[in-house]
Amino acid sequence: xxxxxxxxxxxxxxxxxxxxxxxxxxxxxxxxxxxxxxxxxxxxxxxxxxxxxxxxxxxxxxxxxxxxxxxxxxxxxxxxxxxxxxxxxxxxxxxxxxxxxxxxxxxxxxxxxxxxxxxxxxxxxxxxxxxxxxxxxxxxxxxxxxxxxxxxxxxxxxxxxxxxxxxxxxxxxxxxxxxxxxxxxxxxxxxxxxxxxxxxxxxxxxxxxxxxxxxxxxxxxxxxxxxxxxxxxxxxxxxxxxxxxxxxxxxxxxxxxxxxxxxxxxxxxxxxxxxxxxxxxxxxxxxxxxxxxxxxxxxxxxxxxxxxxxxxxxxxxxxxxxxxxxxxxxxxxxxxxxxxxxxxxxxxxxxxxxxxxxxx
Numbered sequence: 001x002x003x004x005x006x007x008x009x010x011x012x013x014x015x016x017x018x019x020x021x022x023x024x025x026x027x028x029x030x031x032x033x034x035x036x037x038x039x040x041x042x043x044x045x046x047x048x049x050x051x052x053x054x055x056x057x058x059x060x061x062x063x064x065x066x067x068x069x070x071x072x073x074x075x076x077x078x079x080x081x082x083x084x085x086x087x088x089x090x091x092x093x094x095x096x097x098x099x100x101x102x103x104x105x106x107x108x109x110x111x112x113x114x115x116x117x118x119x120x121x122x123x124x125x126x127x128x129x130x131x132x133x134x135x136x137x138x139x140x141x142x143x144x145x146x147x148x149x150x151x152x153x154x155x156x157x158x159x160x161x162x163x164x165x166x167x168x169x170x171x172x173x174x175x176x177x178x179x180x181x182x183x184x185x186x187x188x189x190x191x192x193x194x195x196x197x198x199x200x201x202x203x204x205x206x207x208x209x210x211x212x213x214x215x216x217x218x219x220x221x222x223x224x225x226x227x228x229x230x231x232x233x234x235x236x237x238x239x240x241x242x243x244x245x246x247x248x249x250x251x252x253x254x255x256x257x258x259x260x261x262x263x264x265x266x267x268x269x270x271x272x273x274x275x276x277x278x279x280x281x282x283x284x285x286x287x288x289x290x291x292x293x294x295x296x297x298x299x300x301x302x303x304x305x306x307x308x309x310x311x312x313x314x315x316x317x318x319x320x321x322x323x324x325x326x327x328x329x330x331x332x333x334x335x336x337x338x339x340x341x342x343x344x345x346x347x348x349x350x351x352x353x354x355x356x357x358x359x360x
Contacts, residue, residue: 002089022216022236025090029240030247033086037078037251045255045262048072053120071260074116075252076268080109082248083241091240096152100144101241101278107140108187108274112266127266137187137270141180144278149176155230159284161291161353164228164360182286183277189296190273192303192323197260198253199325199339203295203346204272205249210292210350211279212242217357218283227357230284238282245275258336288356294349295342299323 003019010017018024049072084102091098115127128136148154149172156175157167170178194200217223219236249272255262273296280289290297306322320330328338 186277187273
C-alpha cells in the first residue's frame with residue numbers, strides 16, 4: 001500500500017526510487033512487523049488474561065506441562081496481524097502471488113482460531129476434530145492451488161534439489177493435489193511441533209529466512225539464470241512476505257521464550273505452516289521444504305510412526321511419547337535444552353536447503 005503510494009513519487013524525488021528494491025522493502029517490512037509485534041504483545045497478553053483466554057492442557061502430555069495451564073494462548077493472532085500489516089504496507093498489493101500467500105495465511109488462521117476457541121469453551125483441549133481440520137485445510141489449499149495453476153496458468157514443472165536438469169512436468173491435475181499436500185502437510189507439521197516454549201517459532205524463522213532467499217533469487221532474472229533455477233517474474237514481492245514472517249515471529253518469541261507468557265495456539269501454528277508451504281509452492285521449491293523444514297518433518301514422522309507402530313504391535317510404543325520433542329522430555333532432557341537443540345538442527349537443515357541453489 002505504501003509502496004504504491006510512495007514509489008510513484010520517485011519522479012519528483014529520487015530517494016523514493018529505492019523502494020523498487022525488494023531487499024530494502026524486506027528490511028522495512030521486517031522492522032514494521034517487529035515493531036508491531038513488540039508493541040501489541042503486552043496489550044494482547046493483558047487482554048487475554050482479562051478474558052481468561054488461557055492454555056488448556058491435555059492429560060496425555062507430560063505432567064511438567066500442567067503448570068502451563070492458564071497461560072494466555074492464541075498468540076498467533078499477534079504474529080498473523082503483524083506480518084500481514086507489514087506485508088500490505090510494503091509489498092506490491094497488485095501482485096497475485098502475495099494475495100495467494102495472504103489468503104492461505106488467513107484461512108488456515110481461521111481454522112486454527114476455531115480450534116483454539118472450541119478448546120477454550122469445551123475444555124480439556126477438545127478442539128475441532130482431526131477430520132474436520134483436514135477437510136477445511138484441504139479445501140483452502142485447493143482454492144489456492146486452483147487459483148495459481150488454473151487461473152494464473154503457473155508452470156507445472158517440478159524443481160528437484162541437486163538435479164538441475166531434472167524438471168518433470170506434473171501437469172495441472174497432478175500438481176494441484178501435490179501443492180495441496182505440501183501446504184496442508186507443512187501447516188499440520190508446524191502445529192505438531194508447537195509443543196514447547198519457543199520450539200516451533202525458531203524453525204519457522206529459519207525456514208522463512210531460507211525461503212526469503214529462494215523467493216528473492218527466483219524473482220531476479222540474473223540470479224535465477226546464474227543458479228539455473230526457474231525464473232518467476234515478480235516473485236521478489238513474496239520475499240517481503242517472508243521477511244514479515246521472520247520479524248513478526250521474532251517479536252512473538254520475545255513473549256514465547258521460556259517460561260512463555262504467551263502461547264502460539266493453533267491460530268498461529270496452522271497459519272504459519274500454511275504460509276510457508278504456500279511460499280514453497282510459489283517459488284517452486286517444494287521438495288527443498290523437506291530439507292529446510294527437517295524439524296517439522298521429524299515431528300510429523302514421529303507422530304505417524306508412533307500411531308502405526310502402536311496399532312501394528314497391539315499397544316507397544318516406538319517412542320516414549322510423540323511428537324518427538326515429548327520423547328526427549330521423558331528421557332529427562334530439560335525443556336530449554338530440547339528447544340535449543342531443535343533450533344540448532346533447524347539451522348543446519350536450512351543451510352543444507354540453501355546449498356541446493358549451488359550444488360546442482
